[in-house]
Amino acid sequence: MVIASPAVRGSSPVRWLPLPVVLVAVFVTTLDFFIANVAIPAIRADLAAGPAATQLVFGGYGLAYAAGLIISGRLGDLYGPRRVFLIGLALFTLASLAAGTAPDILMLIAARVVQGSAAALLAPQVLTLIGALYPGAHRARAFGWYGTATGLAGVSGQVVGGLLMAADLGGLGWRAVFLINLPIGLAALVMARFVLPETPRRRDGRALDLPGAVLVAAGLVAIVLPLVQGPELGWPAWTWLLLGLAVPLLAAFVARQRALAQPLLDLRVFGERGFALGLVAVALLFGGSAGLSFVLAIYLQDGLGLGPLAAGMVFTALNAGFFVASLRRGRPVAGALAIAAGLAVLHQVLPTGSPYLVAGALGLAGAGMGMLMSPLISAVLAGVPRERSGAAAGVLGTVQETGGVLGGTLTGTVFLAAAGHGTPDWTSGARTALLVLVVFAVVVSVVVVRLKAVSSTAVEVK
Structure with missing residues (x-):
């Protein structure tokens, strides 16, 4: 059973029923990129894994995600976004079960790669469905909620992971950060079958x-x-x-x-006004978010001696700032500057060792992310014609994930190198890594100012 397309229901509230379902999938798959960070120390100890192997628990997911996105957008064009979305969600749920029950590090890495591949199947379909189901002004609003869900997931990994690790549900330990996807995935699958409408396929005679x-x-x-x-x-x-x-x-x-x-990829999508420029800001924004998550996951636990739950509580400041600021959209330039300011303040307060000052700086950076994320995503996508939405969705998702992996890797490399070996100086390492993230945020500010000047999309970047 599927309902008729919300796009033809006028002002009926029914039109919005598919949105929370697809946004749950976006939230969970984005969260899964970040949530493994907080579990890395426990995974390393439990499975007797070395640094290179545990790095693949994080990197393998993002690598598979980034590598599969463009082809996944085309699969949605060929077989319909609803069908590919359901397959991707089912596969992601099964892979989460495999990750949560992995007996050794190799099986965990394999499960994470499958998780990333399944997330790649999902992401372009979400953007294509939003573009197809919500025309006109509703489309901009839906893309805004997409940006909010993505950003909130990006800053929630440390908090959610810390809570799950501290709760130790059923003695699962780190495994809970993956098994939590089971009830969420199953519920989303059931709802999706009822509320996601079929959308027209592109019958252009093309093979994959x-x-x-x-x-x-x-x-x-x-x-x-x-x-x-x-x-x-x-x-x-x-x-x-x-x-x-x-x-x-x-x-x-x-x-x-x-x-x-x-x-496979319509390269004309890069010619859409503001699209390519916006991708630069998206890559740096997601790269900076991944880098910040990695650095603070280690600094708060190994540097300040906080447990996973206490570290997660410090991170709630980032979430709180994001959530409150996301309710007041349309200030991307101010948001980018607030991110840079928050990271600069964080750089200055780290030597104090005060979790409260760290939380305050994170709150400012989170507010900047909340002001920036939705209007940036909307500006990047809103001007893309519907016939190229699959290509744009694949490219955007690829840039998000590749930016996250590369940004996290670059920042992590600087962090660990600056901290030193033997008895690491985590404060010095974190401060050096934060300088990289401040540069990211400053470049994002410049790009967003330029994007505001050139954008002529239906969603105005104010």
Whole structure:
């Protein structure tokens, strides 16, 4: 049973029933990227895993997510976004069960890769469904809620993970951070079958461009995998070889897309006003969020000696700031500047060792994220024509996840290197890493100002 499309129901509230269902999927899959950070120390101890392997618990998810997004957008075009969404949600739920019951680190990494692949199936379908079901001004409002859900998930990983670890439900320990997805996923699956309407497929006669899919996935893996594993392994020769291969692989993908009459990725989407520029800000924003989560997960626990729950409570300031500020949308420039200011204040208060001052700085940075996230996502997507929404969704999701993995890896590498070995100075390491994040936020501010100047989308960046 499916209801008729909300897009044709006029002003009926029924039109909004699909939105919370797809946003739950967005929230859970985004949260899962960050929530593993708080569990890393426990996973390392329980499964006797080394640093390189535990890094893949975090990086393997993001790597699979980023590599699969563009092809997933095309799968939605071919088979319908509702069908691919349901398959992705079911696969994500099963993979979460596998991660939560993994007997060793290799099985956990494998489950996380499947989780990331399933999340990749979901993400473009959510954006395509929103674009199809909510026309006109409703579309901007729906994209705004999408940005809020994504941002809130990004800043909630530490809090939710800390609460689950402290609760130790049924003696599950770190496994609860993955098993919590089971009831949520099953409930969302049931609801989705009833409230998600069918949307028209693009019957353009195109088959899936498998060579193009292989090229883009291989190119992304060749970039992300060495950057995730290289610092831990001492940059062996294979990491440099892969990084060198990334350029010809992605160049071959672009050349193939330009040559095909019916490409996997419609490159014209990059010509939409404000789209490519907005992607720069999205990449830096998600990269900074991932980096901040990684740095503080270690600093608060190993540096200040806080437990997972206490560390999570400090992080609630970031969530609170985000939530309150997200209720007052339309201030992206002020939001970007508030992020930079909050991170700069955090850099200054870390030597005090006061969790309260850290929380205050996080509250300011979180408020900036709340002001920025929704209008930025809306501005990036709202001007894309419906016929290119699948391509835009795939590109946006790829940039989000790749930016998160690369930003988190870069910040983490700087953090660990600055902290030193033997007896690490976590405060010094965190302050150095925060300088990188401040630079990210300043660049985002510049890009958002420029985006405001050039944007002529239906959703005005005010």
